[in-house]
Amino acid sequence: MAPMANAEKGAAQHLADKTVQLHGTMTQGSLLRGQVPVGTEVVLDGEPVRVNKQGKFVIGFERKAELSHRLEATFPDGTRVEKPIELAERAYNIQRIDGLDQKMVSPPESVLARIKQDNIDVAKARSQVTDLDAVFTRFQWPAKGPITGVYGSQRILNGTPKWPHYGVDVGGATGTKVTAPASGTVTLAQDLYYSGNTLIIDHGMGVFSTFLHLNxxxxxxxxxxxxxxxxxxxxxxxxxxxxxxxxxxNWRKMRLDPQTLVSGLPQ
Ligand SMILES: [Zn+2]
Known part of the structure; x- marks a missing residue:
């Protein structure tokens, strides 16, 4: 290669080295995946973000996250850039149901201790932040079927707002195959009070898939x-x-929308 071509390539490389790439849907509930030059430090809204050895990172925004955020990157040579992030606001489906028998609304006393232990086990299964890089691959639907429930919807029973629905539901007959949406390590496989047979997979960088109600x-x-x-x-x-x-x-303590990771429908 001629010396000139080398110099040009060097300049182009230098420019590329000062970029912050973000991939994903810019909405509330979204998981975004990013790339910076190796050795760059990334800060989101004042909080340090873990960047792996390849310069890859993930960030997420909760169901009701504020719409304006600031990502700062400090490159290995000390220069800094600020990247504003503007999220689109989402409208979630809210359903009010009144006149319900109160027994349907609150769990019986006898299971409270079990529910508490379930929550401890689940939190533990999602507590590790590993360098697995499956989270940076393209995810696929874990089952085929119609979408019967979406992230973010909420029911208000007898005037009491219940926990919003944080998953995406795929309808299917008992026994329908469930597959891993991305590779990873199983961190929980247990029967829980609310979610029945539950499986948690670590995809790396603090991102976990959870599968509920399995047969x-x-x-x-x-x-x-x-x-x-x-x-x-x-x-x-x-x-x-x-x-x-x-x-x-889930990403760290946040519950995110799986549909921001997969394209198309699970059919
Ligand atoms: Zn569900």
Whole structure:
């Protein structure tokens, strides 16, 4: 190669080295994936963001996240850029149901201790932040079927706002195959009061998939699963009204919309 071409390539490389790339849907509830030059420090709204050895990182925004955010990157040579992030506001489906028998609204006393322990186990299963880079791959739907429930919707029962629905539901008969949306490590495979047979997979960088109401679970804690590998089957275990897969995405303490990671419909 001629010396001139080398110099040009060097200049182009230099420009590319000062960029912050962000990929994903700029909405509330979204998980975004980013790339900066190796060795760059990234800060979101004043909080340091973990950047891996390849300069990749993830950030997420909750269901009701504020719309304006600021991402700052400090490159290895000390120069800094600020990247404003403007999210689109989402409208969630809110449903009011009154005149319900109160027993339907609150769980019985006898299961409160169990629910508390379930929550501890789930939090523990999502507590690690690993450098697995499956989170940077293209996700695929974990089951085929119609979408029967979406992220963010909420019911108000007898005037009491219930916990919003944080998953995407895919309808399907009991026994329908459930596969890993991306590769990862199983961190929980357990029967829980609300969500029945529940599976959690670590995809790296603090991002986890959770699968609720499974009939069968075909993997165990510690197993490494490949994208597309069967992990269980659709069921109606726990407090489910009928067989469906409820798939959730968590990043650190945030509950994000799985549909911001997959394209198209699960058909
Ligand atoms: Zn659901």
């Amino acid at each position: 069968a679970v075909t993997v165990k804690v510690g197993d490494k699963v490949a994208q597309g590998e069967q992990i269980g089957t659709i069921g109606a275990t726990g407090r489910a009204t009928g067989p469906h897969l409820d798939w959730r995405i």
